[in-house]
Amino acid sequence: MKEHLLGLEGYTGDEILEILELSKTFRQVLDRDVKRLPTLKGITVANLFFEPSTRTRMSFELAEKRLSADVINFSASTSSVKKGENLRDTVDNIGAMKVDMTVIRHGAVGSAQFIAKHCKTVVINAGDGAHEHPTQALLDFYTIREHFPDFKGLKVCIVGDALHSRVIRSNVFGLKALGADVTLCAPSTLLPMGVESWGVKVNCDIEEAIRGANVVNIMRLQLERQTAGYIPSLREYGIVWGINSELVDLMDKDHIIMHPGPMNRGVEITQDVADAPESVILPQVTNGVAVRMAILYLLAPRSGDIHE
Amino acid sequence: MENETKFVIKGGRVIDPANDIDEVLDVYVEDGMISRIGGKKNYQDRAVIDATGKLVMPGLVDIHTHLREPGREDAETIQTGSLSAVRGGITSICCMANTTPPVDSSAGVRFIYDRARYAHCWVYPVAAISKGLKGEELAEMFDMAMAGAVGFSDDGRPLSNAQLLRNAMTYAKMFELPLMLHEEDLTLSSGRHMHEGVASGLAGMQAVPSVAESGMIARDVLLAEFLEARIHICHVSAKESVDVVRVAKERGVDVTAEATVHHLLLTDEDVVASGFDSNFKMNPPLRAKDDLAALIEGINDGAIDAIVTDHAPHPPEDKDCEFAVAPFGVIGLETSASLVYDKLVRPGIIDVKKMVELMSYNPARIVDISAGTLSQGANADIAIFDPEHKWTVSGRAMASKSRNTPFEGWELTGKPVWTMVGGEVAFDELSR
Numbered sequence: 001m002k003e004h005l006l007g008l009e010g011y012t013g014d015e016i017l018e019i020l021e022l023s024k025t026f027r028q029v030l031d032r033d034v035k036r037l038p039t040l041k042g043i044t045v046a047n048l049f050f051e052p053s054t055r056t057r058m059s060f061e062l063a064e065k066r067l068s069a070d071v072i073n074f075s076a077s078t079s080s081v082k083k084g085e086n087l088r089d090t091v092d093n094i095g096a097m098k099v100d101m102t103v104i105r106h107g108a109v110g111s112a113q114f115i116a117k118h119c120k121t122v123v124i125n126a127g128d129g130a131h132e133h134p135t136q137a138l139l140d141f142y143t144i145r146e147h148f149p150d151f152k153g154l155k156v157c158i159v160g161d162a163l164h165s166r167v168i169r170s171n172v173f174g175l176k177a178l179g180a181d182v183t184l185c186a187p188s189t190l191l192p193m194g195v196e197s198w199g200v201k202v203n204c205d206i207e208e209a210i211r212g213a214n215v216v217n218i219m220r221l222q223l224e225r226q227t228a229g230y231i232p233s234l235r236e237y238g239i240v241w242g243i244n245s246e247l248v249d250l251m252d253k254d255h256i257i258m259h260p261g262p263m264n265r266g267v268e269i270t271q272d273v274a275d276a277p278e279s280v281i282l283p284q285v286t287n288g289v290a291v292r293m294a295i296l297y298l299l300a301p302r303s304g305d306i307h308e
Numbered sequence: 309m310e311n312e313t314k315f316v317i318k319g320g321r322v323i324d325p326a327n328d329i330d331e332v333l334d335v336y337v338e339d340g341m342i343s344r345i346g347g348k349k350n351y352q353d354r355a356v357i358d359a360t361g362k363l364v365m366p367g368l369v370d371i372h373t374h375l376r377e378p379g380r381e382d383a384e385t386i387q388t389g390s391l392s393a394v395r396g397g398i399t400s401i402c403c404m405a406n407t408t409p410p411v412d413s414s415a416g417v418r419f420i421y422d423r424a425r426y427a428h429c430w431v432y433p434v435a436a437i438s439k440g441l442k443g444e445e446l447a448e449m450f451d452m453a454m455a456g457a458v459g460f461s462d463d464g465r466p467l468s469n470a471q472l473l474r475n476a477m478t479y480a481k482m483f484e485l486p487l488m489l490h491e492e493d494l495t496l497s498s499g500r501h502m503h504e505g506v507a508s509g510l511a512g513m514q515a516v517p518s519v520a521e522s523g524m525i526a527r528d529v530l531l532a533e534f535l536e537a538r539i540h541i542c543h544v545s546a547k548e549s550v551d552v553v554r555v556a557k558e559r560g561v562d563v564t565a566e567a568t569v570h571h572l573l574l575t576d577e578d579v580v581a582s583g584f585d586s587n588f589k590m591n592p593p594l595r596a597k598d599d600l601a602a603l604i605e606g607i608n609d610g611a612i613d614a615i616v617t618d619h620a621p622h623p624p625e626d627k628d629c630e631f632a633v634a635p636f637g638v639i640g641l642e643t644s645a646s647l648v649y650d651k652l653v654r655p656g657i658i659d660v661k662k663m664v665e666l667m668s669y670n671p672a673r674i675v676d677i678s679a680g681t682l683s684q685g686a687n688a689d690i691a692i693f694d695p696e697h698k699w700t701v702s703g704r705a706m707a708s709k710s711r712n713t714p715f716e717g718w719e720l721t722g723k724p725v726w727t728m729v730g731g732e733v734a735f736d737e738l739s740r
Contacts (some may be wrong), residue, residue: 009510086629108630109501109513110584117583118628129632130512169512193515194506 004116004123005295007132008173013151016174019294020142026297027142027290029066040069043300046099048091049075049126050106055261055285056126056136060103063292072099087111091119100301104128122299130164135295136260137170139288141178143280144215146287147256151178155252157210158182159241160219160268161190163230167219167260172200185209187241189230206241211250217258218243221268234267244270248278256280313731314338316351320359320692324366325665326681335364337688340731344684357726357738359692365664367399367429367689367727368645369671369679372463372488372542372566372616374637375401375431377423379408384621384709386420390427391707392619392641394734397691397724399429400672400679401619401641405436406464412436412447414455421456429729430689432458432677434488437476443467446476453483458675461488463542464591466524468494470531477537486540486564486674489528491549492592496520501632503593507576511584513631518546518599521592525549529556529563540674541565543618545592547602554611564674566614567603569644573651574714575600579631586627586634587714590620604657607666614671617644621710639713642706645693647715649722692726692738699723 105126112125127133182200203209257279315337333346376384405411424431435457467473497520504515606612620637672680703711727735
């Protein structure tokens with residue numbers, strides 16, 4: 001494990017599997033009556049969220065508390081460049097209060113790298129712009145692995161806004177390292193330049209893209225994409241790329257349905273699909289806590305014994 | 309020294325493209341002018357500068373700088389910027405109009421000349437094309453031309469309104485000064501931070517496509533052709549832009565073009581490799597490898613006429629932040645000659661004569677100032693360049709008030725070591 005978790009680009013399949021394997025231990029803890037370990041006792045973790053987030057922030061906070069860390073939270077909006085304290089000073093000040101680890105969500109690409117470079121703290125990237133969201137991807141992989149033990153050749157179809165999605169980037173980097181067979185599907189306006197060099201299949205035709213897939217991972221479509229002119233309307237997106245049961249019928253018989261949330265039911269996913277028996281959307285959320293516990297354990301400056 | 313107004317620079321290899329000179333000759337200076345080159349040796353009654361083993365060239369001319377005065381004297385002043393220039397072998401600089409307030413009146417032009425009396429080199433103001441750089445109404449171009457503006461530019465912002473640009477082109481014909489155009493289609497570029505390509509796609513960075521530049525250049529060379537007007541294209545960065553300029557020249561359009569040192573040496577991959585260091589953020593952005601190759605081709609075949617710095621100082625407190633938040637621009641006055649020599653001349657991509665053409669002779673012609681040559685009777689603006697001098701780039705060690713260089717820590721071979729401006733020694737590292 002590296003010093004920080006900034007992104008999955010550059011990770012090998014084995015390094016990822018190691019994290020997933022360790023996460024199992026923490027996942028079991030979550031099913032106990034007493035869901036708490038003393039592992040990070042004395043360690044202080046700051047959750048810095050410069051963008052609105054509900055589940056990622058709660059998931060990190062729960063993971064930290066279940067490891068007995070001391071937790072402080074900071075939320076601020078930096079949607080535009082606001083004059084005032086800059087990012088480096090904010091983090092430095094929190095560091096001066098002797099915080100050991102920093103979880104950061106920020107709208108700027110490279111913000112986690114920036115903190116890691118300039119500030120003395122262990123950094124966990126909880127999303128930097130459209131760049132990476134490594135813990136989300138790791139919890140996706142953990143969830144996939146509960147159903148499909150081997151990633152090699154596994155058919156994964158990712159549907160959604162590849163231009164703006166950090167979840168897609170982290171998923172692509174990790175799934176490629178794990179040897180999965182990845183197909184990206186999105187409207188052509190929401191595919192980034194150079195996507196053909198990512199080493200994944202790209203297909204705007206959702207029927208072709210989803211056919212035979214074992215996993216479909218459906219991304220949230222942001223309303224802003226319509227106002228910015230990338231797509232004509234959410235309605236049209238829903239008609240063409242929204243995942244409904246007819247499309248799910250084209251998948252391999254053995255399949256799971258994923259979504260990182262929050263869902264726009266009726267836009268990128270229909271009610272039937274979201275609540276289908278094959279949907280693992282809620283297990284993703286549960287597993288997220290376990291995977292984040294594993295990450296915190298691996299990166300903590302002084303790791304205690306997880307078995308007490 | 310018997311007489312401080314008389315010098316001889318002896319034993320150096322003199323490079324003067326204007327007179328097709330490349331040989332070891334002595335250069336004589338009297339009363340602020342080049343009195344002769346070569347001829348009978350006379351080392352009496354004058355200061356003798358030993359340039360043996362060095363290159364002696366006309367002082368370099370940088371037609372694209374930002375000196376931040378008035379308004380942002382914390383980032384740079386005419387005094388500090390010009391000191392940085394002479395330390396880089398540059399003896400004439402043209403400063404862009406996007407100060408606070410902008411240089412959009414004759415009073416502004418006179419202010420620059422007034423402040424330039426205390427400068428270390430010649431400073432020539434480029435005045436605004438539009439009032440307040442707003443792109444809406446023409447600034448008082450005629451009045452500013454009479455006050456001594458050497459060119460017109462809204463640099464930092466494009467002229468989106470083609471009708472306004474049309475009028476500026478036509479109007480500027482009356483006083484034969486170049487319009488120096490910042491080419492950018494804002495509808496393709498606003499809110500975007502790096503070049504759109506494979507690197508930006510992987511990084512998830514909001515990115516500017518090359519066509520935001522090349523498309524506007526195409527519009528403007530066609531407009532210049534239609535109006536038989538003269539234009540200069542600032543900081544060409546994309547391969548398509550080089551192609552457009554080349555074709556325009558073939559069609560006989562009166563167009564010149566410049567490229568910056570950083571676009572000739574760095575790419576979007578360096579942005580990623582730096583960990584999104586804001587010292588790699590500038591506008592236009594660092595492009596891809598094939599764009600860099602096209603720029604090199606352009607300087608070699610004449611599509612690109614000049615190399616400039618686009619020296620854009622920003623204090624550390626403005627640059628030390630997330631990439632998306634940081635202002636555009638990097639400094640370059642003190643590193644341009646060394647970088648071009650070490651990275652383009654030494655590997656044989658261009659020869660030293662071409663370097664002097666691109667960095668002195670040609671830019672002086674573009675803004676029509678008396679510089680860029682060692683001809684008899686010319687201003688004694690001279691740079692001595694030591695081709696063997698090894699040094700390491702350090703932003704902190706520079707004379708500029710800012711240190712936002714993407715070349716921090718680069719180890720370079722070759723450096724300007726002595727600079728004369730109008731017959732006065734402005735920088736001397738030679739005798740050390």
